[in-house]
Amino acid sequence: MSDRKPVDYSAFPDARGHFGPYGGRFVSETLIDALDHLQEMYASLKDDPEFQAAFDYDLAHYVGRPSPLYLAERLTERAGGARIWLKREDLNHTGAHKVNNTVGQALLAKRSGKRRVIAETGAGQHGVATATVAARLGLECAVYMGAEDVKRQSPNVYRMKLLGAEVIPVESGSKTLKDAMNEAMRDWVTNVDDTFYIIGTVAGPHPYPQLVRDFNSVIGREARRQSLEEFGQLPDALVACVGGGSNAMGLFYPFLNDGDVRMFGVEAGGDGLETGRHAAPLSAGVPGVLHGNRTYLMEDEDGQIIETHSVSAGLDYPGVGPEHAWLKDIGRVEYVAANDTEALDAFRALTRTEGILPALESSHAVAYALKLAGTMKPEQNIVVNLSGRGDKDIFTVAAIDGIEV
């Protein structure tokens, strides 16, 4: 680590949205004008104290921040090594980190004067978080969701409907998150005059990877401050799950310039990397272009995107945010995978040792943290991003257990 040339991480993306060779703006011409406007608006508001104050107010009074940093003592005991701290994003309003971003983008949507917002969703957490802010602001809301995901995440589908959103099942392609994103892009191209697209992860065309990261980096800023308060130093390691990568980017970003803090992004290993049935583009993919950015992808020899597999709908995506692709290449973050079984074991372990039901997505981070802690010393500290709560997943887990709920 010591021979690495210092990089100023805050200087990325560059003016055209690139993180090294990744990122950029790979969309059809119709959307460029809307992206230019969004970029200009965000550039003018990013450092505007009034805008930041409005955002901070919403995070405190609507989302319920700061979220606690919780020492998981019995989980630590079970792992037998470093202390495991949980950054409790599961305690946010709507139950996941996703709302940090939708509250921020809602402020942008409001400023832009658009009457309608759209979103794509996998597990439904981002859809719920979008429907929530749309309800609060009185905006029309349409959420695109793969038909497969509509089936496996029915509680969230109903939540969105209760919130007044139209949930549109997407029947094309593999009927999951990637297809929902295609369909949301098609909607946006068609309704670009009156519609604001709230992308839910640190992917997509510039400036989305940047603004979703910025809105979520409240996670890392709090964790940094809380670490100093709770144990008087920075953590030795950060662990977060990575699908598109927004919760991980949010946790990692404020620590990137702290060279001694190791970071681990945990992808969905599905049935195991060796089976090919997984959703781990950073661990086993190649660079390519999809959904507006250049990044690591899961694809075949002809450049066709292939179907992914994960027990968690929120990680079931063949791409990943471009900043992660770059952080992997330069070696700042280590990307690993936890498979379905490991995630399910971690889900049960956390539930039984701490009384916290984690989302299956976040369970991947917990699974890796359990392994990692065992290799570290008891006086060391790991911060795990507990990105969401698992209530939405009890039907999935029950089905695996052969139980009808």
Next chain:
Amino acid sequence: MSEQVENRIDRRFAALRAEGRKALVTYIVAGDGGIENTVPLMHQLVASGSDLIELGVPFSDPMAEGPVIQKGHERALAHKASLRRCLEMVAEFRRDDPETPVILMGYANPIERMGAEVFADAARDAGVDGALTVDLPAEEAGPLSELLAARNLRNIFLLTPTTSEQRIRAITELASGFIYYVSLKGVTGAGNLDLDSVRENLARIRRHTDLPLCVGFGIKDGASARAVSADGDGAVVGSVLVSAIGEAGDGALARERVAELVAEIRGELDR
């Protein structure tokens, strides 16, 4: 951009201009209806009056396409079509048709996977005349444009109702072959064509370039093709053909249906 030797696209548009005729550009998805049926379909398009063929390169995530062409991509992929196969099809087509321009229309990732330089060489060798890569806007198109230009291939760009004056200037400087004007805000095959907006925007673009202007998206028949090309140089027709190929199921019937559709549009354009 460096001075280019005239290629098939330039010759075709020059000839049409000399005759005072509008160009009919036809789009099908390579491999849709079966790999072996694509080249015969291409010849049929030409026989029925198509001036230029846009061969769609199938992609798993065709973001800019409406439902009709999405299904065409899915059918083509089920037949194991790929960028490599497309290039083979063009090479085969060229054996019997040395003059009709063919451009490949598709998405960036299959080209990324093949490697842009390998693609540019293979495209030239196969007899391709240009490429239109939907998700490669001017900002990201530089490297591919240079590789294509060095091989005397054209890089076709889209202009849309949302393209600013400043971007029109920049893109027309980078563009070659012809300009593809997207008639509406939406996906291929959409139904919200606005002729007044098309007319205004073509005039706006014309102030910046002498390149031929072809209008596509939402062109369903001879009447709409005639209407949109009145102020431009041609019309692009895709979804109606892809829909017919999908419904036909077998190769002979697909050729018959496509022949009827293209002949009707040709007739209206020449009227």
